[in-house]
Amino acid sequence: MRSYYVKRFFSAIFTILIIATITFFLMRMIPGGPFTRERQVPDEILAALNARYNLDDPLFIQYLNYMKGLVTFDLGPSFRILGYSVNDLIREGFPTSAKIGILATILIVSVGIPVGIISALKQNSPIDYFVMFMATLGVTLPSFVIATFIIYFFAGQLGWIPSNGLNSPLAYIGPTIALSGYSLSFVARLTRSSMLEVLRQDYVRTARANGISEFKVIGKHALKNALIPVITYIGPMIAAILTGSFVIEKVFALPGMGGYFVESVTNRDYTVIIGMTVFYAAFYIIMVFLVDIAYSMIDPRIKLSS
Amino acid sequence: MAEQKKKILEVKNLQTSFYTHLGEVQAVRGVSYDLFEGEVLGIVGESGSGKSVSALSIMRLIEEPGVIKEGSSIIFDGVDITELDNKEMSEYRGNDIAMIFQDPMTSLNPVYSIKNQMVEVIRRHTDMNPEEALKRAKELLGMVGIPDPEQQIHDYPHQFSGGMRQRALIATAISCNPKLLIADEPTTALDVTIQAQIIELLKKLQEEIGMTIILITHDLGVIAELSTHVIVMYGGMMMEKGTVEDIFYNPQHPYTKGLHKSIPKVGEKNKERLVPIEGSPPDLMAPPAGCPFSPRCPHAMKICLEKPAPLFEVSESQVSACWLQDDDAPDVAGYKKYKGAK
Numbered sequence: 166m167r168s169y170y171v172k173r174f175f176s177a178i179f180t181i182l183i184i185a186t187i188t189f190f191l192m193r194m195i196p197g198g199p200f201t202r203e204r205q206v207p208d209e210i211l212a213a214l215n216a217r218y219n220l221d222d223p224l225f226i227q228y229l230n231y232m233k234g235l236v237t238f239d240l241g242p243s244f245r246i247l248g249y250s251v252n253d254l255i256r257e258g259f260p261t262s263a264k265i266g267i268l269a270t271i272l273i274v275s276v277g278i279p280v281g282i283i284s285a286l287k288q289n290s291p292i293d294y295f296v297m298f299m300a301t302l303g304v305t306l307p308s309f310v311i312a313t314f315i316i317y318f319f320a321g322q323l324g325w326i327p328s329n330g331l332n333s334p335l336a337y338i339g340p341t342i343a344l345s346g347y348s349l350s351f352v353a354r355l356t357r358s359s360m361l362e363v364l365r366q367d368y369v370r371t372a373r374a375n376g377i378s379e380f381k382v383i384g385k386h387a388l389k390n391a392l393i394p395v396i397t398y399i400g401p402m403i404a405a406i407l408t409g410s411f412v413i414e415k416v417f418a419l420p421g422m423g424g425y426f427v428e429s430v431t432n433r434d435y436t437v438i439i440g441m442t443v444f445y446a447a448f449y450i451i452m453v454f455l456v457d458i459a460y461s462m463i464d465p466r467i468k469l470s471s
Numbered sequence: 472m473a474e475q476k477k478k479i480l481e482v483k484n485l486q487t488s489f490y491t492h493l494g495e496v497q498a499v500r501g502v503s504y505d506l507f508e509g510e511v512l513g514i515v516g517e518s519g520s521g522k523s524v525s526a527l528s529i530m531r532l533i534e535e536p537g538v539i540k541e542g543s544s545i546i547f548d549g550v551d552i553t554e555l556d557n558k559e560m561s562e563y564r565g566n567d568i569a570m571i572f573q574d575p576m577t578s579l580n581p582v583y584s585i586k587n588q589m590v591e592v593i594r595r596h597t598d599m600n601p602e603e604a605l606k607r608a609k610e611l612l613g614m615v616g617i618p619d620p621e622q623q624i625h626d627y628p629h630q631f632s633g634g635m636r637q638r639a640l641i642a643t644a645i646s647c648n649p650k651l652l653i654a655d656e657p658t659t660a661l662d663v664t665i666q667a668q669i670i671e672l673l674k675k676l677q678e679e680i681g682m683t684i685i686l687i688t689h690d691l692g693v694i695a696e697l698s699t700h701v702i703v704m705y706g707g708m709m710m711e712k713g714t715v716e717d718i719f720y721n722p723q724h725p726y727t728k729g730l731h732k733s734i735p736k737v738g739e740k741n742k743e744r745l746v747p748i749e750g751s752p753p754d755l756m757a758p759p760a761g762c763p764f765s766p767r768c769p770h771a772m773k774i775c776l777e778k779p780a781p782l783f784e785v786s787e788s789q790v791s792a793c794w795l796q797d798d799d800a801p802d803v804a805g806y807k808k809y810k811g812a813k
Contacts, residue, residue, distance in 0.1 A: 367577040374530055374572070375592040375643060376565030379557065389582045464582050465627040 169469050177450045184446045185235055188439045189228055192430075199244035199433045218244055231439070240440035245432045251440035258422025259444075261331065262409030265421065268337055269345035269406050270399075277349045278395065281356025286383065288361060296353060303350025312343035312416040329418035340417045344410055348402050355398055359391040366390070389463060396463070400456035404449040408441075479651055479683050480506040480529070480547050486540040487521075487528045496755045498524040498537070500707040506651070511677055511684045513698030513715070515691060515730070519752050521707035522687045526653050529685070530570050531560045548650060566596040569644035573656040575636035579628035585612075586624045589643050596647040611642035615672055634665035638672065645676065653685045658693060670696050691734055695719060703727045706753040706763025708779065713789030723791040723806060726764045762794070770795060770803050785809045 200206060200214045215221045219230065234241050240251035284296040303311075316339065320328035327336040363369065364387055372386045373379075409423025422441070429437035460467045487499040499521040506512050514522045528539050531552060544551050547568065552560060564570075572578045580588060589608035593599060599607065605624070612620035615638040628636055637657060644652060654673065658666035674697055676682055686697055694701055694715065701718040703711040703726060711724040722728050729748040750767035753759055759766060765775035774794050783796030786809060795806045802808075 367572060367574055368580040370532060371572060371578045371640065372580065373532055373561075374564055374570040376561045376563070376595055377591065378561060378595075381591075386580050386583075390580070465584075466581060466629045 166469065173454060177447075177454070180450060181443055181446055182232070182235075185232070185439055185443050186228070188442045189231060189435075190224075192433070192435055192438050193224060195433065197433050199435060201433065218242070231436075235439075235443065240443070241436035243434055243437050245429075245434045245437070251436050254425055254437065255422060255440065255444055258409065258420065258425060261419055262414070262421035262423055263407045264331075265337065265340045265344055265413070265419070266403070266407035266409070268341040269348070270403055272341060272345045273349045273352050273402075274399065277352030278356050278392075281353040281395075282360055282383065282388070282391075284353065284357045285360035285364065293357075297357075300350040300353045303346045304354070306346065307412075308343050308346060308410065309412045309416055311346045312339070312413055315339045315343055316416065331419060340413050340419060343416070344406060344413050348406065352395060352398065355395050356391065359394045360387060363387045363391040393460065393463060396456055396459050400452040400459075401449055404445065404452045408445050408448060476507040476509065478505055479508050480545070482506075482525075482529070483544045483546070485525060485528055485543045485545065487524050487533055487543070488538055488540055490536045490538065494756050497758055498707055498755055499528065500758065502702075502704070502707075502709050504702060504709070504712060506683060506685065508650075508683055509681045510700055511686060511698045513694035513701045514685065514687045514704060515689060515694055515701060516704035517689055517752060519755065520704040521755075522689075522704050523655050524707075525704070526570070526655050526685060526687050529651075529653060530564060530568060531555070531557070532564075532570075562596075565592050565644070565649070566647045567649055568651045568653065569647070569649035570653040570655065571637070571640050571644050571657050574660045575633050575640055576660065578640055579631075579636055581628055584625055584627050585631070585639050589624070589639070589646065592643050593646050607646065608642070611646050612639065615639070615642040615676075616668075617642075632665075633661050634668060637661065637665075637669055641669075641672065641676070645680070645682070648680075649682070651683050651685065653687070655687045656689070657686070658690070659688070666693075673697060691719075691730060703730070706758055707755060708763055709782070709792060710764065711789070711791045711793075712782075713785070717786065717789040721785075721789070723785045723789065723796065723809075724764075724793045725768045725770055725795070727791075728805065729767075762792070770806075772800065783809070 198220070199218075200211055212221070219227060222230070231241060238252070240255075243249045243251055243254060246254065280296055284293045287293045315326075316328045319325045320339065325335070326338050327333060328339075330336055366387075369382060369387055372382045377386070409421040409426075411423045411427045413419070414421040414423040425437055426441050426445075428434070429441060457469065461469045482505075483503050485499055485502045486497070489496040489498060502521070502525055504512070514525065516522045524533065524537070527533050528543075529545055529547070529552075531539075533539060539545075539553055543553060545553050547563070552563065555563075579585070586605065586608060589611070590601060590604045593604040593607055594601070597604070609620040609624055612624055617623055617635060617638055623631075623635075628639075631639060641657075657673065658669050661669060670693060673684065673686075677684060677697070684697070686694065688694060698715045701711075701713060701715055702709055703718065703724065705726050710726045711718065711722065713721075718727060719731075722731060726748075729746070732746040733748060735745060748767055753763045753766070759776070760778075761774070761776040762768070762771075762779050765771040768775065772794060774797075780792045780794045780796075782790040782792050785791050785796070793806075794800055795803055796808055798808070800808075
């Protein structure tokens with residue numbers, strides 16, 4: 166068992182280094198650089214800037230220097246946001262994104278799964294059709310549409326919630342709903358189909374034949390089996406949601422880290438790009454690992470071993 | 472009947488249909504029989520004959536879009552269980568009427584231990600505390616021949632072989648001393664040596680506890696081994712009913728005879744070829760107006776195609792739904808006319 170964890174740990178480190186390497190060279194292959202402006206920057210200033218950030222070293226030396234920083238968790242300075250290191254940006258942005266993300270995750274799990282179960286139990290009833298209609302809507306509508314809709318109606322017309330910022334508890338409602346829309350719908354659909362599949366299984370019939378109450382047949386015998394695919398989806402989803410959404414943060418004017426993902430690419434802010442990517446990748450790998458542990462806890466047939 | 476035995480189950484005019492998009496599938500079309508304490512009733516028939524559906528009807532486990540039709544009654548221990556709601560029925564299931572199924576590999580929940588699943592059922596129907604229930608579960612596992620119940624009760628289903636799983640399922644089914652055990656093809660999914668062991672086990676349980684059993688199978692060998700009485704089903708209807716001796720030594724329905732001819736007999740020195748029954752089972756969406764077997768029957772007469780045969784009494788213990796028993800029918804070699812319609 167311990168050797169399994171050790172192996173997983175080293176393979177995770179290796180994966181992150183590969184991702185960092187690929188991102189590093191890929192970004193350098195894109196034309197332009199952090200100091201490229203629409204107006205021609207004088208050569209001597211450009212040279213001074215490049216020298217200041219060691220961008221005039223040979224690429225391979227830059228790579229080695231970056232990797233040296235990475236292994237000590239120093240993600241380097243931002244090239245575009247003056248006076249900030251990438252670590253600072255994550256430290257400032259992540260808590261905001263994570264707060265919304267955690268709320269969204271709670272909403273997704275506590276609404277998506279029960280709704281999926283109800284829909285499966287009432288298959289082909291009006292409730293089922295309604296749920297599946299809403300879920301299809303939720304999966305297909307882009308988050309900015311949902312976000313704009315929420316702002317227009319609930320913040321604008323009705324004035325129930327603030328339209329931007331996070332200054333009151335009510336302000337969390339809009340971004341949380343907008344952020345969870347897609348995944349909530351997806352989880353509801355996934356739970357429904359997985360539940361329908363499990364309810365057809367022989368062991369569910371056995372439980373019923375043994376007089377187990379319908380509540381326990383569903384809540385104990387069927388649910389635990391039906392949750393496996395749902396957990397597979399939710400694990401990586403948490404990593405994606407907690408690291409922020411560019412769209413939601415823009416629309417609701419939130420100081421999260423989601424914006425850096427996009428802005429750093431357009432700005433060629435090399436260190437921020439790699440930093441964000443590595444941060445997300447590490448988070449993702451941890452979540453996948455947790456999903457594997459959850460599997461082994463749910464299904465005794467799955468054993469963690471190397 | 473020499474001694475007056477207690478009637479456990481009375482099935483009257485059982486009709487079960489599935490209302491699919493394509494139409495009504497009439498899986499069971501009017502089956503009636505009585506079952507007395509200590510009897511082992513074998514129900515034989517080929518796939519689609521309605522034998523499993525008739526058993527699931529007794530458990531009230533017919534799933535959507537299946538319906539037990541109006542006019543059917545299933546009187547178990549004096550109560551018409553077709554009248555019960557699902558919650559009341561769940562008090563009976565696993566307690567008074569228990570059932571084991573065809574495929575032990577998939578009939579246990581893979582994510583819970585044997586202990587968990589057995590204790591749950593025992594505690595559902597008794598007042599035992601968890602320790603008592605666990606003790607009872609271990610006793611039961613020992614009784615059905617699990618070698619080391621003390622340890623193996625903690626195992627998960629995937630750690631059990633098919634035979635062991637069926638034993639565990641049988642142990643669970645008999646845990647609350649059911650008055651009736653329904654075994655739906657209990658040996659079909661197992662290999663031959665294990666089949667023999669499970670049959671032995673059921674036989675032992677039957678002899679020791681005197682349990683009343685309905686045994687559903689397409690295997691006449693299993694029937695011969697265990698049953699006291701036999702019902703032969705075809706196309707959702709009862710073709711012939713009698714004691715095991717009646718059905719094996721004096722079959723009076725062409726379908727029953729056909730079944731016997733299509734099965735090899737071990738040990739007999741005859742070199743007779745096996746004779747398959749020509750044709751295929753009827754479409755239950757549009758069953759034949761007359762006897763369901765008439766399209767395949769070598770002796771079919773005009774009336775067979777028009778009207779299903781009533782149950783003709785062959786002897787005190789045997790009835791046959793065949794027009795050959797009618798007074799007006801011609802004499803056919805191998806068939807004897809008895810007293811007329813019941």
